[in-house]
Amino acid sequence: MNHNVELKDTQREIYFFRLRLFLSMGFVGLLLLILLLRFFYLQVMRSDYYETMAESNRIYVVPIVPNRGIITDRYGQVLARNFAGYTLEVTPEKIADMELEIAEIGKLVEIKPKDLRRFKKLMAERRSLQTLPIRTRLTDAEVARFAAQRYRFPGVEIKARLFREYPLTDVTSHLLGYIGRINQQEIDVLDKAGLAENYDGSDYIGKTGIEQSYEKEMHGQTGFEQVEVDAGGRAVRMVSRTSPQSGKNLTLTLDAKLQQVAVQAFGNFRGALVAIDPSNGEVLAYVSKPGYDPNLFIDGIDSESWDALNNSPEVPLNNRALRGQYPMGSTIKPFMALAAQHYNVRSPTYSINDPGYFTLPGSSHQYRDWKKDGHGRVDLFKSIVVSCDTYYYGLATEMGIDRMHDYLDLFGFGKKTGIDMEGEVSGLLPSTEWKAKRYKQIWYPGDTVSAGIGQGYHLVTPLQLAFATATLANDGVAYRPHLVKEIQHAANEPQPAPQPLFDLHIPPEHLALVKSAMVAVTQPGGTAVGASMGAPYSIAGKTGTAQVVAIKQGEKYDANKLSEFNRDHAWFIAFAPADKPRIALVVLAENGGHGGSTAAPIARKVLDYYLLGKMPPPLPAGAAKAATQGD
Amino acid sequence: MNYRRLQQRFMLHLDPVLLAGLCGFMLLSLTMLYSASDGNWARVLGQFSNFVVGFAALWIVANMPLHWLMRIAVPMYVVGVLLLIAVALFGEISHGARRWLNLGVATVQPSELMKVAVPLMMAWYFEKNEATLKFKNYFIATVLFLVPVGLIMRQPDLGTSILIGASGFYVLFLAGLSWRIIIGAGLAALVSAPFLWNALHDYQRHRILMLFDPSQDALGKGYHTIQGMIAVGSGGILGKGYLNGTQTHLDFLPERTTDFIFAVWSEEFGFIGNLLLLGLYVFVIGRGFIITANASTYFTRLMAGSITLTFFTYTFVNMGMVSGILPVVGVPLPLVSYGGTAILTLMLGFGVLMSIHTHQRLVKT
Numbered sequence: 004m005n006h007n008v009e010l011k012d013t014q015r016e017i018y019f020f021r022l023r024l025f026l027s028m029g030f031v032g033l034l035l036l037i038l039l040l041r042f043f044y045l046q047v048m049r050s051d052y053y054e055t056m057a058e059s060n061r062i063y064v065v066p067i068v069p070n071r072g073i074i075t076d077r078y079g080q081v082l083a084r085n086f087a088g089y090t091l092e093v094t095p096e097k098i099a100d101m102e103l104e105i106a107e108i109g110k111l112v113e114i115k116p117k118d119l120r121r122f123k124k125l126m127a128e129r130r131s132l133q134t135l136p137i138r139t140r141l142t143d144a145e146v147a148r149f150a151a152q153r154y155r156f157p158g159v160e161i162k163a164r165l166f167r168e169y170p171l172t173d174v175t176s177h178l179l180g181y182i183g184r185i186n187q188q189e190i191d192v193l194d195k196a197g198l199a200e201n202y203d204g205s206d207y208i209g210k211t212g213i214e215q216s217y218e219k220e221m222h223g224q225t226g227f228e229q230v231e232v233d234a235g236g237r238a239v240r241m242v243s244r245t246s247p248q249s250g251k252n253l254t255l256t257l258d259a260k261l262q263q264v265a266v267q268a269f270g271n272f273r274g275a276l277v278a279i280d281p282s283n284g285e286v287l288a289y290v291s292k293p294g295y296d297p298n299l300f301i302d303g304i305d306s307e308s309w310d311a312l313n314n315s316p317e318v319p320l321n322n323r324a325l326r327g328q329y330p331m332g333s334t335i336k337p338f339m340a341l342a343a344q345h346y347n348v349r350s351p352t353y354s355i356n357d358p359g360y361f362t363l364p365g366s367s368h369q370y371r372d373w374k375k376d377g378h379g380r381v382d383l384f385k386s387i388v389v390s391c392d393t394y395y396y397g398l399a400t401e402m403g404i405d406r407m408h409d410y411l412d413l414f415g416f417g418k419k420t421g422i423d424m425e426g427e428v429s430g431l432l433p434s435t436e437w438k439a440k441r442y443k444q445i446w447y448p449g450d451t452v453s454a455g456i457g458q459g460y461h462l463v464t465p466l467q468l469a470f471a472t473a474t475l476a477n478d479g480v481a482y483r484p485h486l487v488k489e490i491q492h493a494a495n496e497p498q499p500a501p502q503p504l505f506d507l508h509i510p511p512e513h514l515a516l517v518k519s520a521m522v523a524v525t526q527p528g529g530t531a532v533g534a535s536m537g538a539p540y541s542i543a544g545k546t547g548t549a550q551v552v553a554i555k556q557g558e559k560y561d562a563n564k565l566s567e568f569n570r571d572h573a574w575f576i577a578f579a580p581a582d583k584p585r586i587a588l589v590v591l592a593e594n595g596g597h598g599g600s601t602a603a604p605i606a607r608k609v610l611d612y613y614l615l616g617k618m619p620p621p622l623p624a625g626a627a628k629a630a631t632q633g634d
Numbered sequence: 635m636n637y638r639r640l641q642q643r644f645m646l647h648l649d650p651v652l653l654a655g656l657c658g659f660m661l662l663s664l665t666m667l668y669s670a671s672d673g674n675w676a677r678v679l680g681q682f683s684n685f686v687v688g689f690a691a692l693w694i695v696a697n698m699p700l701h702w703l704m705r706i707a708v709p710m711y712v713v714g715v716l717l718l719i720a721v722a723l724f725g726e727i728s729h730g731a732r733r734w735l736n737l738g739v740a741t742v743q744p745s746e747l748m749k750v751a752v753p754l755m756m757a758w759y760f761e762k763n764e765a766t767l768k769f770k771n772y773f774i775a776t777v778l779f780l781v782p783v784g785l786i787m788r789q790p791d792l793g794t795s796i797l798i799g800a801s802g803f804y805v806l807f808l809a810g811l812s813w814r815i816i817i818g819a820g821l822a823a824l825v826s827a828p829f830l831w832n833a834l835h836d837y838q839r840h841r842i843l844m845l846f847d848p849s850q851d852a853l854g855k856g857y858h859t860i861q862g863m864i865a866v867g868s869g870g871i872l873g874k875g876y877l878n879g880t881q882t883h884l885d886f887l888p889e890r891t892t893d894f895i896f897a898v899w900s901e902e903f904g905f906i907g908n909l910l911l912l913g914l915y916v917f918v919i920g921r922g923f924i925i926t927a928n929a930s931t932y933f934t935r936l937m938a939g940s941i942t943l944t945f946f947t948y949t950f951v952n953m954g955m956v957s958g959i960l961p962v963v964g965v966p967l968p969l970v971s972y973g974g975t976a977i978l979t980l981m982l983g984f985g986v987l988m989s990i991h992t993h994q995r996l997v998k999t
Contacts, residue, residue, distance in 0.1 A: 020935055021927060023808050027943055028923055034950050035912065041957050045867040046905040053867025060864065061880045234885035 063232040066204030069223030072250035076259035085165040089141040092134040097158025120305040173294030177322045180212020181297035223250030251491040256285035268608040275323040277469035278588035284482030291323040328462040332547035335457035342410035344513040354382035361396035387520035399455025408434035414471040433460035473587035476578035479507030531603040543581040546598030547574030570594040575602030647696040647992040655918040659969035670898045684974040688981030695985025711755035717744035718785040753940040756805040761933035793964040801944040808939040863958040865897035873904030891972040934990040941983040
């Protein structure tokens with residue numbers, strides 16, 4: 004009995020145990036099924052997806068930055084070039100204590116306070132995961148020293164790069180502009196234009212000047228290399244490669260030697276000079292003084308140099324030729340003379356007696372001529388030669404501002420010329436409509452009087468005036484001013500010759516009068532008598548003076564009483580040879596006083612070099628004060 | 635003794651079926667380690683010697699009579715718990731966890747010892763009280779495994795504590811723990827989950843969170859899981875071929891000779907390979923179940939059942955974490971991952987299984 008119970012208990016026990024064991028097996032089976040389903044899901048249903056993931060894990064696309072196009076002048080002199088060099092670059096994300104890291108790096112590679120300041124500026128405006136140069140242009144010794152210690156600096160690397168260099172520095176600064184590190188704003192623009200991919204790996208973009216306006220052509224097509232990488236990002240082998248296409252080289256219309264002559268000719272004057280070939284619109288010289296060293300900007304300018312440039316009273320960063328707006332002064336007179344004949348307001352034979360001032364009917368206010376006692380009997384020809392203000396006061400009054408506006412508009416005043424550089428401003432060509440809109444005021448007769456001699460509301464840029472002068476020189480057939488002669492192209496690719504922008508169809512006799520008067524300007528009796536002295540070719544020119552501050556009624560302009568920056572600006576427009584012009588130019592000497600004495604000699608040096616190949620002698624002190632008279 | 639008798643004597647307490655399965659695992663492990671270590675023979679030979687030591691331990695344990703095992707259960711458990719307390723007090727910290735104890739001559743990880751000691755102790759306890767099992771006994775048995783589990787969880791070592799906790803629970807379950815208590819405890823666990831959550835370390839919580847969405851932290855905590863899933867998934871049906879796994883050989887897989895070796899297998903041999911591997915596990919586990927079902931005493935049944943189920947738990951947790959259905963808790967793939975301690979502990983368990991099988995067979999005949 005006892006034995007039986009025990010036996011029965013054992014059997015029951017085994018039965019219950021095996022029941023539990025079967026339940027456990029079922030549990031095991033269920034979990035195995037879950038695993039199987041999971042494997043089926045990952046490896047059969049979604050294997051394509053995970054294969055793609057594995058591929059993108061191991062395949063890394065490395066952009067290969069194309070070489071930027073080179074810029075040369077019309078004769079092949081290099082103005083912007085690339086050279087290979089090493090930089091030391093830092094990925095800030097990978098560095099815990101930047102100060103300490105820089106101190107450590109500084110023990111191997113010299114880091115100047117200037118480098119440090121520039122680096123801090125870059126830190127403030129960087130993109131994420133971008134590497135920033137802490138030193139550029141390492142010497143071979145520095146590269147070797149750092150390479151040996153590299154393992155100590157994760158996140159710091161030596162990179163071989165092409166650097167941009169502008170060998171003529173400030174001579175071409177406003178023309179070429181510069182490239183600089185791409186900022187977030189530019190990335191957004193590239194993104195919108197769908198170009199972001201082409202800038203993978205690119206650090207630089209054209210910021211101003213030709214570098215900016217021809218960015219697309221000069222950047223080139225970024226190449227790609229597909230490499231297999233391990234988890235640490237190290238390339239194991241190359242899978243495929245698409246070579247980059249170098250950016251296109253640019254040949255400018257510029258004559259670099261002429262440009263240098265022009266810059267030198269300015270001496271210490273600030274201002275602008277634009278020289279154009281009137282027969283095709285090619286810009287031969289493009290000066291804005293003072294310039295700056297564009298090489299400073301490429302890897303980010305340090306704040307000290309930036310402040311110096313930005314706060315200078317001379318405003319070296321202002322591209323005066325393109326963006327400076329000045330009253331055109333007496334340089335308006337040749338154009339007014341054409342308008343007078345066009346509207347038949349003055350015949351060439353009509354003359355006035357100039358008492359030295361002009362009064363509007365019913366007013367005692369005297370509009371003074373620059374020559375106190377007047378020029379005596381003055382006809383249209385003489386009005387240009389002696390720059391008679393009184394003549395033009397009357398002419399403008401009779402013509403009326405709106406007719407003046409309409410005619411000057413034909414020469415492109417008050418409009419952008421459309422030159423191939425960004426940032427051009429349009430100047431200002433006033434009319435009654437404009438004044439009503441802008442100031443909600445009627446146009447007063449007095450406004451017209453001063454407008455007649457290029458003062459008042461009327462503003463031009465040196466480039467605009469150069470364009471108008473070239474159009475005049477080319478008998479009213481205008482070509483758009485342009486800086487790039489040729490973009491690198493295949494030999495068999497035809498290059499279109501520049502087409503005329505418009506033809507004003509000016510009657511030849513109107514032109515002949517104005518041009519001969521302009522020639523007389525540069526000869527004895529003219530306002531720029533020194534300009535053509537001894538020149539074997541004839542120069543047509545016109546002087547101008549742009550008032551910076553108004554002189555009160557009854558007072559006399561005295562340059563010595565005014566501070567330097569309040570003195571008048573000096574203009575000179577010219578073309579030569581007068582009968583068959585090969586060059587038309589504008590010189591603006593800021594606060595230079597009289598056009599004839601300061602601006603014209605600058606023009607003469609440029610013309611001499613361009614037409615005769617004559618290098619000007621080094622400028623002796625006081626030479627600018629050539630014998631000239633009046634405005 | 636002639637050769638044949640010597641062989642018989644040597645093989646007397648070994649189970650040839652189980653032994654064949656274990657040898658299969660050894661070959662598989664060495665093959666996979668060669669690939670996972672990028673052809674590093676030192677790793678392969680190291681693992682081979684781990685197996686040699688493991689098989690030696692297995693042979694010794696298999697030849698131990700069962701009452702010896704019962705005799706060492708209590709001292710082994712007590713020493714184990716004391717060592718765990720010592721670890722908590724004087725243990726060495728490595729990788730943010732206090733798991734090792736420096737005994738002067740060697741550094742030991744007492745939690746590994748507990749993988750054998752806990753089920754052994756519980757089985758011994760149930761055997762002792764077999765005639766008069768009451769609720770009280772289940773309660774004491776529960777305390778017996780929860781104490782070391784708690785100590786190990788505090789180290790912190792989530793993977794090991796889960797495995798030891800599971801092995802203890804299996805003993806309780808097989809010992810006949812009432813369903814009412816199992817269901818009640820299940821409900822209690824659900825209720826207390828939020829409190830447990832608060833008790834977890836940040837990195838453990840993070841790992842659990844990553845389970846639900848590993849992509850949220852693709853370069854941080856989720857990296858292991860994501861790369862594991864990519865390796866498994868990109869293997870496809872047939873796999874990329876031996877030594878051709880890109881995830882493996884380009885360093886994307888972390889811990890690929892240890893916890894993530896299953897991803898290497900999956901990537902190189904695909905879905906078909908996984909079926910074969912699961913087949914091998916089912917073979918060994920199945921043999922374990924047969925031995926369990928035929929075990930003659932309460933002690934041996936509980937012991938064999940717990941060892942077999944724990945072995946399966948290892949497998950499930952590892953494969954689950956590599957394929958992204960369980961959090962990454964640091965459990966190696968049993969008998970495949972590189973690691974001497976894990977192989978030794980597992981082989982000890984299989985030694986016990988063989989001893990159970992062969993000694994009672996002798997008793998019967």
